[in-house]
Structure formats: C-alpha cells, structure tokens
C-alpha cells in the first residue's frame with residue numbers, strides 16, 4: 001500500500017515521432033482517493049500524460065507507478081483504469097444499459113450477462129441514469145451522455161479514473177452543475193481521479209490539488225489557493241485568476257520601484273516575502289485586481305476607461321503605460337467611465353517577476 005503516492009510519475013518524457021518534445025521530464029504524485037486536476041493551455045501536454053497513464057501511448061523515458069508498482073510494461077486493459085473521453089465515445093447503436101454493461105461483457109474479464117446487468121444498474125443508480133436505460137446515446141442531452149460515459153468507466157471498478165476535458169461539450173450552466181456532481185460522485189465511490197481541463201475556474205472548484213502545465217513542464221503542483229496567493233512564476237500568476245492579474249513594467253534603482261506614474265519604496269514591501277535579493281534592473285510588478293483598490297491616498301493615478309459589471313462585482317478598467325489594467329470593486333461603486341481616480345495596492349499581495357518570469361517577491 002502506498003496511499004500518499006498511489007499514482008506516481010517519475011521523470012516522464014514524451015517525444016513524438018516528429019521530434020516534438022510534448023512532455024519534458026515531468027514528476028508528480030497523486031494521493032489515494034484524491035481528485036487532481038491537470039490544468040494548462042491547449043497543447044501543453046495534458047492529454048499526452050493521460051494517454052501514457054492509460055497505456056495508450058508509450059513514454060519515451062521515465063516511469064509510471066500505480067500503488068508502488070511500475071505499469072509502463074502493463075497492457076492498457078490490465079492497468080485497472082477507467083477513461084472518460086472528451087467526446088464520451090459511446091456506442092451509438094447500443095442502449096444506455098448496453099453501453100454501461102459493455103466493458104463487463106468483453107475480453108478476459110468477461111462475466112455473465114445477469115451479473116453484468118446488476119453491476120451496471122448499481123452504477124447507473126449512482127450516476128442517476130436508470131430511467132434512461134433503454135434509450136440510445138443520440139436521444140440524450142450532453143449532460144446525460146456524460147453520465148453514461150462515467151457509469152461505463154466505473155463498472156469495472158477501476159483503481160484510477162482518468163477524465164479528459166469531460167465538461168467541454170456542455171453549456172456553461174450545465175458545466176457548473178455537472179462538475180459538482182462529478183466531484184461528489186468520485187468522492188462517494190472513493191476513486192482516485194485525474195481530471196484534465198484548460199479551465200482554471202473548473203480546476204479550482206473541483207480539484208483537491210492542481211498541477212499546472214505549460215509547454216510540457218509543471219509550473220506548479222499545489223493546493224488551489226496557492227495559485228492565487230503564492231504563484232511560482234509569471235506564467236502561473238497570469239494563468240490563474242479572473243479577472244486576470246495586472247502587470248506593470250517597473251525599474252528598480254536606488255531602493256525605489258518605479259513605474260511610469262507611480263513609485264514604491266523597496267523598504268515598504270514585506271521583507272519576508274522576498275525569494276531572493278532585488279537587484280537594480282527591469283521587472284514586472286503584478287497585482288490581482290482585488291488588491292488594487294480606489295483610495296484617496298493611493299499611489300497609482302488612473303483614468304477609468306470602462307466599468308464592467310460581472311454579477312456581484314464591477315471591474316474598473318484603466319490604462320497604465322499603454323497596457324490595460326483592472327481593479328475589482330463592489331457593485332455599489334459610484335465610479336464611472338472617464339473618472340480620474342487614485343488606486344492603492346496591497347503591498348503584501350503584489351508580486352515582482354524578472355522579465356524571464358522568475359518570481360523575486
């Protein structure tokens with residue numbers, strides 16, 4: 001038993017036949033029973049990793065262990081994995097019941113029809129699709145097809161569930177509902193789950209932890225809140241957060257951090273937050289819109305270009321040094337477009353990055 005590292009990926013690399021290095025020396029682990037989100041922009045290598053875990057793709061080098069045992073030489077069908085694909089991949093000519101039973105009625109783990117039906121029905125109850133048993137996939141909504149695909153992935157009682165962008169074919173409202181359902185379902189079944197998404201809000205809402213990738217490299221492997229509060233680098237700070245973080249070009253010299261129209265003393269920053277010494281030079285100072293707010297004593301002057309309503313809050317949009325920035329304020333703000341205002345940053349919540357994206361503060 002190896003519950004802390006139930007799934008372990010060590011120095012995994014994948015170079016495709018055309019020479020493209022899609023995964024570059026990736027290592028991570030997943031705790032038994034956790035729902036972990038693999039997050040990242042299109043093309044960062046999320047599906048490549050899932051396919052290597054499932055055994056549909058061979059790694060170029062590195063190792064994959066399930067419950068402490070290497071599976072790189074294990075056939076896909078013997079890896080005890082359930083896979084839910086983005087397009088669900090249901091059999092159109094079969095009914096829902098037949099689809100869900102299917103994995104139990106083929107291959108070397110084949111079991112008797114009546115027994116298969118009983119197991120299928122158990123998971124159809126869990127996924128609330130019993131009343132759809134006799135329908136064909138073409139007659140179902142996206143959300144219903146999704147549940148059939150999940151039930152079919154669960155019938156073999158796999159040790160690990162892999163889900164590749166399972167919500168991308170659903171409309172926004174249904175996506176919110178189904179993601180909560182997926183989380184409570186996998187927690188009820190207790191199955192260790194890797195869930196691929198490019199949607200940071202989805203990852204933050206359902207993941208026990210998140211592994212964020214870019215260009216085949218892990219950028220951060222952490223609890224959701226740390227992507228907000230302690231991003232590892234510029235990419236992470238900009239990928240996570242809605243509205244997106246504000247970035248200001250600054251120069252550090254003589255103990256001051258200078259932007260085109262504001263200045264901060266280095267001594268005013270929280271000295272415990274420095275990752276390393278802030279040498280003179282050019283940097284990017286970043287602050288989340290909720291941490292730069294209207295304040296008469298503020299150090300940033302802003303001309304409000306636009307005010308956007310986003311439900312319970314408003315975004316004040318302003319241009320600084322030719323770049324758009326945002327301040328997230330409450331709904332009742334009296335501030336209007338074309339107002340000239342002052343904004344104050346929470347200096348214990350700003351980040352400073354080198355031009356290469358390395359975090360200094």
Ligand code: ATP
Nearest residue numbers: 016018020022041042043044045046047048049198
């Ligand atoms: P998306 O969210 O768009 O599905 P992803 O993060 O899942 O993206 P992958 O599908 O894993 O990304 O692809 C990673 C990289 O590898 C991409 O640059 C892709 O173009 C490339 N790639 C994927 N499959 C192959 C292949 N068979 N041959 C060559 N390159 C490939």
